[in-house]
Amino acid sequence: MxxxxxxxxxxxxxxxxxxxxxxxxxxxxxxxxxxxxxxxxxxxxxxxxxxxxxxxxxxxxxxxxxxxxxxxxxxxxxxxxxxxxxxxxxxxxxxxxxxxxxxxxxxxxxxxxxxxxxxxxxxxxxxxxxxxxxxxxxxxxxxxxxxxxxxxxxxxxxxxxxxxxxxxxxxxxxxxxxxxxxxxxxxxxxxxxxxxxxxxxxxGADGFAQVEASAEHTWPDTLDIMGWRVDPQGLGVIFARAIPPFARQHLRPAMDAMLAGQGLGVEDVDRFVCHPGGVKVIEALEGSLDLGQGALDHERAVLADHGNMSAPTVLYVLDRARRAGLPRRSVATALGPGFTASTVTLAAA
Incomplete structure (x- = not known):
């Protein structure tokens, strides 16, 4: 950037x-x-x-x-x-x-x-x-x-x-x-x-955070994990493969690679701000990133109050995190169809 x-x-x-x-x-x-x-x-x-x-x-x-x-x-x-x-x-x-x-x-x-x-x-x-x-x-x-x-x-x-x-x-x-x-x-x-x-x-503007960097990782041969089917009735959801076990197994290597491109490691991130796809996804993220069970508390709270809203959900979590006080460095991250992990690295103002 x-x-x-x-x-x-x-x-x-x-x-x-x-x-x-x-x-x-x-x-x-x-x-x-x-x-x-x-x-x-x-x-x-x-x-x-x-x-x-x-x-x-x-x-x-x-x-x-x-x-x-x-x-x-x-x-x-x-x-x-x-x-x-x-x-x-x-x-x-x-x-x-x-x-x-x-x-x-x-x-x-x-x-x-x-x-x-x-x-x-x-x-x-x-x-x-x-x-x-x-x-x-x-x-x-x-x-x-x-x-x-x-x-x-x-x-x-x-x-x-x-x-x-x-x-x-x-x-x-x-x-x-x-x-x-x-x-x-x-x-x-x-x-x-x-x-x-x-x-x-x-x-150059003041704000509650600065965007330091961003990165994405798309896994090959994963088009069937998540998406829409289109037919005369409208859009229908595709969940062909279970997301929690995939995230638990594959997210950490991808996250390590994305952060390495910024000269960072997982240990340099004070708070991961995650899209909470569901409780099992939250638990998989905590396990894959070695965060400790219960670390993603804002994620659980947003899920409980609003469900999975797709794209806006991670920003609901970020809003709760900033009101509680963002730490020095946080990484907003979400998984989506592709199958893709997307991250934005933020520095607190």
């Missing part, structure tokens, strides 16, 4: 419909029990994933009716624009800026399709300038919070004085499916929530 980039604000936003995990479990039983013979064996996942509640784009009853692409897309567009606008407005307010002060807008979202993209639809409400550069990114999945933050930092560093707004919005619950239930669908129903997060970055 040629110039130090200040992370000068961070805000989150979630939908107004709250789902208690106990209610979701009861609804899932009513939907899947007669359609999916293995449901009883899988039902404990609703209790073991570490989630108490989460927020959703639509009320519970909406998900209990068959939905196709048009209805899912309409719900995505309306809810995603609202979340984008609220998260971005809060991040701008914390930074003491307005939409007119932003030069580049980076938007990350992989749970719906909107063309024009979300930042274009929110331009009027947020007062973005007509000459603001728009960078919409699709397909990063759960890694999108870290990868998008890294991309925004690179863009800020490339042009002195440039102010970059990064917003990630994910509406994972819109992928809930009843037409052809699978193990992956049951797990997704137990895990997914919706949310958004936004940051403002500027090279």
């Amino acid at each position: 040629p110039r130090p980039v200040g992370l000068i604000s961070l805000a989150t936003a979630e939908p107004r419909h709250e789902l208690l995990q106990s209610d979701v479990a009861a609804a899932a039983r009513g939907v899947f029990l007669d359609r999916f013979p293995q449901f009883e064996r899988m039902a404990p996942v609703f209790e073991t994933v570490g989630i108490r509640r989460r927020q959703a784009a639509m009320p519970m009853e909406w998900y209990l009716e068959p939905r196709g692409w048009p209805e899912r897309t309409a719900a995505y567009t309306e809810a995603a624009v609202d979340l984008f606008t609220r998260a971005a407005a809060a991040a701008l307010d914390e930074a003491g800026l307005t939409g007119a002060d932003i030069d580049v807008i980076v938007t990350v979202s992989s749970t719906g399709i909107a063309t024009p993209s979300l930042e274009a639809r929110a331009m009027g409400a947020l007062g973005f300038r007509p000459d603001a550069a728009r960078v919409p990114v699709f397909g990063l999945g759960c890694a999108g919070g870290a990868t998008g933050l890294a991309l925004a930092a690179r863009l800020a560093a490339a042009q002195p004085g440039c102010r970059v707004l990064f917003v990630t919005v994910e509406l994972c619950t819109l992928s809930f499916r009843m037409d052809e239930p699978s193990k992956a669908d049951i797990v997704a129903t137990a895990l997914f929530g919706d949310g958004a997060a936004a940051c403002v970055l500027q090279a």
